[in-house]
Every structure is written in C-alpha cells, then in structure tokens.
Amino acid sequence: MNQRQLVERARxxxxxxxxxxxxxxxxxxxxxxxLILRDRxxxxxxxxxxxxxxxxxxxxxxxxxxxxxxxRRLVFRACIAMIRRQxxxxxxxxxxxxxxxxxxxxxxxxxxxxxxLDEALRRLRPEWRAVVVLHYFLGMPLPDxxxxxxxxxxxxxxxxxxxxxxxxxxxxxxxxxxxxRLAGGQLA
Amino acid sequence: xxxxxxxxxxLPELMTELAQPATPHYVNDLLRQTARTRQRPAWSALERxxxxxxxxxxxxxxxxxxxxxxxxxxxIVVLAVAALVxxxxxxxxxxxxxxxxRNGSLLTSAAxxxxxxxxxxxxxxxxxxxxxxxxxxxxxxxxxxxxxxTTTGAPDMWIANAxxxxxxxxxxxxxxxxxxxxxxxxxxxxxxxxxxxxxTTVHLVSATTGVDTTVALDRVFTxxxxxxxxxxxxxxxxxxxxxxxxYLANDDGTSLRxxxxxxxxxxxxxxxxxxxxxxxxxxxxxxKQGILHVLDLATGVDKLVTSGISTWLSPVFxxxxxxxxxxxxxxGTYDISIVALSGNKAPVVLGPPHxxxxxxxxxxxxxxxxxxxxxRYADDGSAWLFDVTGGDxxxxxxxxxxFFSWQRAGK
Numbered sequence: 001m002n003q004r005q006l007v008e009r010a011r012x013x014x015x016x017x018x019x020x021x022x023x024x025x026x027x028x029x030x031x032x033x034x035l036i037l038r039d040r041x042x043x044x045x046x047x048x049x050x051x052x053x054x055x056x057x058x059x060x061x062x063x064x065x066x067x068x069x070x071x072r073r074l075v076f077r078a079c080i081a082m083i084r085r086q087x088x089x090x091x092x093x094x095x096x097x098x099x100x101x102x103x104x105x106x107x108x109x110x111x112x113x114x115x116x117l118d119e120a121l122r123r124l125r126p127e128w129r130a131v132v133v134l135h136y137f138l139g140m141p142l143p144d145x146x147x148x149x150x151x152x153x154x155x156x157x158x159x160x161x162x163x164x165x166x167x168x169x170x171x172x173x174x175x176x177x178x179x180x181r182l183a184g185g186q187l188a
Numbered sequence: 189x190x191x192x193x194x195x196x197x198x199l200p201e202l203m204t205e206l207a208q209p210a211t212p213h214y215v216n217d218l219l220r221q222t223a224r225t226r227q228r229p230a231w232s233a234l235e236r237x238x239x240x241x242x243x244x245x246x247x248x249x250x251x252x253x254x255x256x257x258x259x260x261x262x263x264i265v266v267l268a269v270a271a272l273v274x275x276x277x278x279x280x281x282x283x284x285x286x287x288x289x290r291n292g293s294l295l296t297s298a299a300x301x302x303x304x305x306x307x308x309x310x311x312x313x314x315x316x317x318x319x320x321x322x323x324x325x326x327x328x329x330x331x332x333x334x335x336x337x338t339t340t341g342a343p344d345m346w347i348a349n350a351x352x353x354x355x356x357x358x359x360x361x362x363x364x365x366x367x368x369x370x371x372x373x374x375x376x377x378x379x380x381x382x383x384x385x386x387x388t389t390v391h392l393v394s395a396t397t398g399v400d401t402t403v404a405l406d407r408v409f410t411x412x413x414x415x416x417x418x419x420x421x422x423x424x425x426x427x428x429x430x431x432x433x434x435y436l437a438n439d440d441g442t443s444l445r446x447x448x449x450x451x452x453x454x455x456x457x458x459x460x461x462x463x464x465x466x467x468x469x470x471x472x473x474x475x476k477q478g479i480l481h482v483l484d485l486a487t488g489v490d491k492l493v494t495s496g497i498s499t500w501l502s503p504v505f506x507x508x509x510x511x512x513x514x515x516x517x518x519x520g521t522y523d524i525s526i527v528a529l530s531g532n533k534a535p536v537v538l539g540p541p542h543x544x545x546x547x548x549x550x551x552x553x554x555x556x557x558x559x560x561x562x563x564r565y566a567d568d569g570s571a572w573l574f575d576v577t578g579g580d581x582x583x584x585x586x587x588x589x590x591f592f593s594w595q596r597a598g599k
Contacts, residue, residue, distance in 0.1 A: 013227060019219050026215055031207035048218050055222040059230040062385045070384055113195065117202045137203040141428035143410065147382060152366065153410045153426055157454045157470055158501055158549065161477050162517065165499075168192040168474075169520055 007064035010055075018055055025068065026051070028138060029075050035133045036079050036126065039086075046082045050075030069144065076134065076148045083126040116174055120167040128166070131159040196474070283330055283596040285373065285416055286460040288507040289556040292595030293350065295333060296587050297324045303335060303352065306586035308573055313586045316352035323591050326350070327374030328416075330595040332395060334358070334370070334377060343368060345377060347395055350595060359393045359400060370395075372416035372462055380412045388412075390421060392439060403441035414439065415462030422447075422465075422485075424456045429472055432456075434465060434483070448488050450481065459505045466493075466503040466512055480514060482529060493527055494535075501549070503527075507558040507596075511576060513538075515549050524552050524563045526576050538574040539581050543567045551590040556597065564590055 001009075001017075003024065009017035026047065033043035053074045061070055121129055127149075134145040146156035195202075283289035293305050295316060303320035304313050321335035321344075330350060337344040337357075343365045348355035359377060367380035371392070379391040390403040390412050409423040423435040423444075432453040437444040454470040463486060469479040478499030483490045494500050499517040506513070509529075516525045521541035542550070542565050552563040554576075564571040564587050571587035 011230075015219075015223050018222065022215065022219060022222075023211075026218075027209045027211055030212040031204075031209035035203060035207050044212065044214050047212070048214065048221065051218055052222055052225055055227065056225050057228050059227050066384055066386065113198065114202055114205050116195070117199070118206055121206075132199075133203065136199040137207065139200065143408065143426060143428060147364075147366070150363065154455045154502065157477075161474070161499060161501075164192075164196065164474055165517065165520060171192055171195060 003067070004064045007058075007061070007067045011058045011061065011064065013059075015055075018058070021067070022051060025071060029072070032133050032137055033075065033079055035121065035137060036076075036130045037082060038122065038126075038129075042082050042086060043079075046078040047075055049078040053078070069148070072134075072138075072140070072144075073148045073150075076130065077150050079130060080127065080149055083130075116171050117167075119174060120170040123170050124163055124166055128159045128163045131156055132163045132167075135160060193474075281598045283328075283556070283598045286328065286462075286507075287509075288558045289330070289596035290599060291556050292330050292597030294562075294592065294594045295324045295326070296593075297322045297335065297589055297591035299589055301337070303333075303348075304586070306584065306592075308582065308584055308586075311586065317348055317355060320348070320352075320355070321346060322589070324593050325370065326593045326595045327370045327395065328372060328596060329374040330597050331374070333593060333595075334368075334395075336368075343379075345379075345393075347377075356398075358395065358398045359391065361391070367411050369413065371414035372458070372460075373414075376414065378412050378414050378421075380409060382408060388423075390423075390441070401439075403437075403439070405437075405441055405444065409435070411456055413458050413462075415458065416460075418462070422458065422462075426452070426454060426470075428452070432467070432470075434485070447485055448483060448490070450483065450490060453481070455502050457503050457505060459509045460507055461509060464505075464509070466505060468500055468503065468514075478517070480512065480527065482512075491529075493529065500527075504552070504554065506554050506576070507556060511554075511558075513552055513554060513561050513576075515552075522549060524550055524561065524574075526561070526578075536576065536578045538563060538578065539572055551592070553592070553594065556594055562587070562592060562594070564592065566590065 006017045006021050010021060030043060030047050033046050034040060037043045037046065050071065054071050061067060124132065130149055131145055134140045134148060135142060140148065142156045142160060143153055146153040294308065296304055296306055297320065298304055301319055301321050302315060303317040303324050305316050306313050321337040323336040324333055326333045332347050332349055334345055334347050337346055342363045343361045344357065345359040345368065346355055347358045359379065361379060362381055364383055365379060365381040369378055371378050375395055377393040377395065379393060381389050383389055387404065387406045388409045390405065392401040407425065410426045411424040413422045415422055419439045421437045421439050423437060425433045425435065429452060431449040431451060433449045434447045435444055436447050452470045453467040455468045457466045463484065465483045465485065467481055469481060470477050475496060478501055479496050480493040480500045480503055481490055482493055493512065501515045503512045503514040512527045512529065513524060514527065515522055521543060523541045524538045526536040526538065538561055550563050550565045552561055554561055559576060561574050561576060562571065563574060571584040572581040573584055574581040
C-alpha cells in the first residue's frame with residue numbers, strides 16, 4: 001500500500017493507516033523540532049500537537065498527495081507557537097548525550113564541527129533557527145519553508161541569509177579561539 | 189571557498205549528526221491520544237468536496253497579446269488622467285494618483301492595537317481608532333486605511349475612513365493567506381492565499397462594498413499586485429533555484445502570460461506608477477544574494493542597481509520613482525540606505541548601523557512628499573525621521589511598533 005492509499009484510508013477513519021503514516025514521518029519531524037526548540041519536552045509537545053491536529057483534520061484534506069506538506073505545516077506552526085509561548089523561558093540543553101560518538105570517520109573533526117554547529121544554532125533566534133533547520137535538515141525549498149512557518153517568502157529569505165551570516169561569524173570566532181577538551185567530552 | 193562555505197555544504201550532514209534522529213519514546217502515547225480523538229467530518233470543510241473544476245478557473249491557452257504596447261497605452265491614459273486631475277483639481281483634497289504628494293496624517297498601530305496619529309513636528313499623539321489593530325496602511329488616495337485585527341493567525345481585515353470613522357470588517361480569510369495589500373488605485377484589497385489543494389487564490393475585495401471577487405490560479409504565486417489604472421494582476425512566481433517569473437493576467441484570471449523572467453529573485457516591489465519592479469537577486473549561494481535590480485515592465489530592460497559587496501533587501505521606490513530605500517547588511521550590522529537610480533552616486537546611509545544579531549531588521553517608508561524616510565529599528569525599538577540626503581535624523585518617540593503609514597494628501 002502506498003502513502004496516498006494510507007492517507008485516503010486514514011482520512012476515512014482508519015487509525016491503523018494513520019499509525020503507519022506516523023511511523024513514516026515522526027522521526028524526522030521530531031528531530032527537526034528538537035533542533036528548532038532545543039528542548040526535548042517542548043519538541044514532544046509540538047510534534048504531538050501537530051499529529052493530533054493532523055488526525056483530527058485529516059478528513060478535510062482534499063488532496064492526499066499534499067499530506068506531507070500539510071503535516072509539516074501543522075508541526076512547525078506548532079513549534080512557532082511554542083516559541084512564542086516560551087519566549088521568556090530560555091532553555092538551552094545539549095542535544096547530544098555525552099557518549100554519542102560516531103564509530104567511523106575523522107572522529108575529532110566530526111565532533112568539532114558538530115559542536116561548532118550546536119553553538120552556532122544556539123546563538124540564533126528561534127524563528128531564524130526554524131528556517132535553517134527546515135531548509136538544511138529537511139531539505140525544504142525556501143518557499144515551502146515560508147509556507148510551513150506561516151511567514152512571507154521574503155522574510156524566510158531574509159532570515160535564511162542572516163542566519164548564515166550569524167553562523168559564519170560565530171564559527172569564524174570559534175575557529176580563532178583556542179579550544180580545550182573538558183571532562184565528559186565537552187569542548188570549551 | 190572559505191571555511192564556512194565548506195561548512196555550509198555539510199550542514200545537512202552535521203544537523204543529522206546533531207539531532208540523532210530516532211523513533212521518539214512518546215509515539216505509542218501519541219497514537220493512544222489520536223485513537224481517542226474524533227476526526228472532523230469532511231463536510232465541515234467545503235473545499236474538500238468541491239471538484240477541482242468548480243473552483244479552479246480553466247486557463248485559456250496563452251495567446252500572444254501585444255502587452256507592451258497595451259501597457260504603454262495604459263500608462264499614457266493614466267498620465268493624461270493624472271494631468272487632468274491635477275489641472276482641474278488644483279483645489280481638490282485628493283492627491284494625484286501617484287507620485288509625490290503632500291504629507292498628511294501619520295498613523296501608527298500601538299502595541300495595544302490602538303491606532304494613533306502622530307505629528308512629527310510637534311511630537312504630539314492623538315487617538316484615531318481605539319482598539320483598532322495592527323498593520324495600519326493608508327490607501328494611495330489617503331481616504332481610508334486598512335488594519336488587521338488578527339488574533340488567531342487567520343487575517344481579519346478592517347477598513348476605516350482616514351479620520352477613523354466608519355470602521356468595518358471587510359474580509360476574513362484562512363491561515364493560508366500570504367499576501368495583502370491595496371490595489372494601486374486604492375479601491376480594493378488584493379489578497380493572495382495558497383489553499384491546501386495547491387495553486388493560488390487571489391481575492392479582490394472592494395474597499396467600499398466588501399464584495400470579494402476570487403480568482404483561482406493553478407500555480408503558486410508569491411506576490412500579487414493590481415497596477416494603477418489597469419484591470420490586470422501582476423503576479424510573481426518565485427521558486428528556489430528557478431528563474432523568478434513576472435506574469436500579467438486579466439483580473440478575472442484569464443490570459444495569464446509571462447512578462448519577464450529573471451535569475452532567482454526576492455522582495456519584489458512595484459514602482460508607484462506601476463511601470464517597474466525593483467527586486468533583490470537571490471541565487472543559490474550566500475555571495476549571490478541581495479543584489480538590487482530594477483526591471484522595466486514595458487521594455488523588459490533589467491538594470492543592475494548595486495554591486496555584490498553588501499547584501500540589499502526589501503527595496504522601496506520613492507514617490508517620484510527616482511530613488512530606492514533598502515536594508516543593507518554589511519558584516520553583521522545593517523542600515524537603511526538610499527540608492528539613486530540614475531547617475532553614479534554612492535548610496536546615502538541613513539543613521540548609524542544597527543545590530544544585525546538581535547533584531548529583525550527595520551520597517552521603513554518614504555514620506556509622501558519623498559523628502560524624508562521613516563525608519564523604525566526592531567533591535568532597540570527606536571524610530572527616526574531622516575532626510576533622504578542623510579544627516580542625523582529626528583527621533584520619533586510616538587512610533588512604538590513596526591506599523592505606521594503616512595497619508596498621501598492633496599494640496
């Protein structure tokens with residue numbers, strides 16, 4: 001059974017079909033929400049809100065082929081709503097457990113770049129971070145990013161460009177600063 | 189290629205490494221919740237049931253129409269009408285259809301939604317519409333303004349007379365709405381939304397009667413305008429990595445035809461007389477973004493306005509069409525600068541640079557007479573009035589949000 005058929009069945013109330021759709025999309029959407037919100041609990045709330053909204057409103061979706069874009073819109077607008085509600089609350093947690101080391105490749109280089117990215121993303125405003133995550137992690141073109149986040153395309157382009165500018169500055173500054181390794185694998 | 193350029197190419201891989209995608213632990217709980225949740229009935233959304241043909245206008249095959257001569261002829265008619273209006277209406281309170289006008293009332297939406305009139309000369313503020321809304325915007329005639337009372341993400345558009353009287357709801361739309369502005373003649377709201385079924389639905393909403401004429405188009409347009417004196421729609425199609433195409437269509441959606449295609453672009457802005465579009469190039473790659481162009485719609489000539497040293501966004505034409513004001517980003521800071529469209533003049537920077545890290549840029553607009561520019565900076569919330577020739581500027585403490593609009597007034 002293909003995805004369109006699953007959507008059509010779920011649209012008619014087949015919850016098992018919907019469960020299969022959840023399995024297809026939840027991994028990437030959960031990861032994206034965590035990258036945007038930088039808080040596992042908030043990301044869980046946003047993803048759940050998006051999927052519950054999708055189940056509830058699925059009968060009103062006219063074109064089953066647009067399910068993925070529609071679902072993304074529900075999840076990421078829930079993320080934006082979460083950002084606005086949490087605006088005064090600053091929670092910055094490391095996204096990685098300390099023992100999450102890759103087993104192949106240039107280990108030190110990968111860890112260093114990953115930590116640079118983590119720090120660069122942390123410095124971005126959440127609304128800007130959302131554009132960067134949707135564009136690079138999910139591979140969404142900027143028009144789709146704008147639609148998913150409910151912002152004008154020009155705003156998406158501006159935030160994307162300026163986010164890169166900020167990340168460029170952040171990473172350049174980090175590369176100029178001598179780094180030492182602390183206990184637990186965290187880099188200073 | 190810089191170190192960051194190499195980093196940028198690896199962003200997808202690094203983000204995956206950072207996020208460590210895995211099936212979240214709450215999936216079973218999520219499915220228990222959805223199993224207990226009742227679905228909305230399909231009939232509750234009308235678009236679910238209407239066949240595509242009933243709501244999507246079938247476009248006629250693109251015919252060759254001599255649109256350039258028609259556009260030029262239309263502009264000549266407009267200019268003749270404008271001249272007649274100027275001659276016969278020298279004592280009229282209405283401004284000319286476009287071009288420089290007298291500075292009328294300066295309105296701003298306060299944070300609590302009240303709409304206030306602020307006098308830059310005296311620094312005094314008076315209420316115009318208590319509990320109005322955000323995004324206050326005058327029409328080109330200066331006779332009315334719209335504002336947005338949205339609270340849920342779905343636009344709730346109202347219109348009032350210039351003095352704040354007669355406010356009434358004129359249109360409520362879905363959360364898929366992406367574009368709202370006045371037609372250039374000030375008689376309609378031109379609204380674009382992207383329905384979940386795809387394509388673009390354009391709403392032409394009469395400012396006086398509220399009658400909503402919808403035009404369904406089968407492709408995605410990111411911006412829409414109704415140029416002055418025309419029964420046409422100017423539509424912009426931006427798609428990442430693809431040329432940006434400017435289209436013209438009749439205002440019933442028929443005869444959709446391309447006017448011009450340019451390299452990927454963003455931030456299109458129509459000149460006051462509707463004859464040119466300013467935009468910023470937006471090709472793939474950080475260094476190819478934010479170069480300003482002006483495209484002449486009649487001749488198809490595309491003129492490069494800035495170089496690639498700085499990044500320029502959101503160009504706006506001056507009332508007489510000879511200048512652009514735009515945001516300029518340089519090395520992590522930004523300013524608002526004025527660029528002359530003729531002559532090899534250096535940009536005029538308005539005010540000091542602002543921190544590009546904390547704010548969302550600035551809101552800015554020319555005064556109706558074209559002599560000044562209002563700038564409101566998001567990072568520190570300050571608002572200023574600058575002369576287009578530069579200088580220190582005058583602080584405007586009465587402008588407290590990014591929403592303000594200056595009325596074009598007659599003599």
